[in-house]
Amino acid sequence: MGSSKLSLGNDTIAALATGQGGAIAVIRVSGPDAVTVADRVFAARSGHPLAEAAGYTVHFGEILEPYVSENLSAELPLSRQIVVDEVLATVFRAPHSYTGEDSVEISCHASPYIVGRIMQLLLEAGARAATAGEFTTRAFLAGKMDLAEAEAVADLIASTDRAQHRIAIDQMRGGVSSALAGLRGELVELAALLELELDFGEEDVEFASRPRLAELASGIAAETDRLAGSFSLGNAIREGIPVAIVGRPNAGKSTLLNALVGDDRAMVSEIAGTTRDRIEERVNIGGVGFRFVDTAGLRATDDVLERMGIDRALDAIRGARVVLLVVDGSDDANDISVQVAELDLRSHQRLLILLNKSDLGGTASDKEGCSVSDKEGCFASDKGGCLAISAKTGVGLVELREWLSSAVDVEGLEASSAMVSNVRHYEALVRAREAVDRLLANIKSGLSSDILAEDIREVLYHLGTITGEVTTDEILGTIFSKFCIGK
DSSP states (O other): OTTOOOOOOSSOEEEEOSOSSSSEEEEEEESTTHHHHHHTTEEETTSOOGGGOOTTEEEEEEEEEOOBOSSOSSBOOGGGOEEEEEEEEEEEOTTSSSSSSOEEEEEEEOOHHHHHHHHHHHHHTTOEEOOTTHHHHHHHHTTSSOHHHHHHHHHHHHOOSHHHHHHHHHHHTTHHHHHHHHHHHHHHHHHHHHHHHHHTGGGTOOOSOHHHHHHHHHHHHHHHHHHHHTHHHHHHHHHOEEEEEEESTTSSHHHHHHHHHTSOOSOOOSSTTOOOSOEEEEEEETTEEEEEEEOOOOOOOOOHHHHHHHHHHHHHHHTOSEEEEEEETTOTTOOHHHHHHHHOOOTTOEEEEEEEOGGGOOGGGSGGGGOOOOTTOTTSTTTEEEEEOBTTTTBTHHHHHHHHHHTSOHHHHHHSOOOOOOHHHHHHHHHHHHHHHHHHHHHHTTOOHHHHHHHHHHHHHHHHHHHTSSOOHHHHHHHHTTSOTTO
């Protein structure tokens, strides 16, 4: 595949494929001698070796280890072997396995001793301990999945909420890859026609229609824009939707964070300016992970440390998709419109004004007390609004969670087209888009076939790095080293 020099291993690897905890563990063995290695440690109750088993079959038996007498160094007959555990051995035959190789998965009890002993026996029987991501590397090299799908495997394992899972499962099932496949296919065809023109250069023959080429390039530009444009939300979901909790000192920001997290995560005090550094906590709301950032109160100050905290608060605002402006609702003198203007929000950010301390009364606790608007319409119904709450008593927090949940439409994600969440994919799309722009400009300028063919090759190169048609050992090593052992 591409320029990679990696090849399918000619050895057999083994590793624990399940995490800590639980009653059952699965040890995966894969490679040309996987079945032979497993037969050296496994005895089926049926009396038949796994070498005789068909693929997709499960066999009950024992993992055995030789019993060695304390007085003799020699191993005793097989009849005197010790049972390590009763297990199930599942056989997969190449190419119909995860890795495309012969594989055996041993389901045993999850005792650390049992798992460790079975692994030791497998290594003594001829297997090698797998490195991080080596099973998926072999699956990629065997053509069982492309690189984008392989990367999605790691995202799927790491997913902690419904939205993350939705994006990862779509990518693992070829969502992004399918979107790119059609583009690459047409480009390859046109590139071939342009190359053919070069062979007949002296005859001034045109096989690739320039209007058709321009039309295709424009379509590719639109599709790369769509995919790259989905990265902002896709990556936010992958990492957790960033939510900045901001406002004046003593508005109740830290109390709100503690209420949302359900723990005294942030220190609360009546002394203004208590929060100096940003405090971040992740909360799952409606199947979506939100990263709440409690920030220093925004105000003019000569205190150096507090000023540093305020600068970090401004950074948090700039990086947030959702901003919760906490206002002291018991203070009738609030300058809400001034506070909103100070946030300097961008069009893609959503703002919700929280009139806190509603339990203390005050005319500002009335929603109509913040009927203000700014130039970017952040108070339009689809962008945000106002909500009276009491972070101390919990009033309004149910409505706040509902609003946050509606900010990311998980059902819409399930019905939508492919979404990009991987930084590497996004950067490749940006570079491909730049190459498409050059192609369009050169078509318009009437430049020669060789230049247009080179432009197309560059577009193909960048799109190919996403799915793995073009890659290097260094890139593969970096990607798969981030996987867990056993996957």
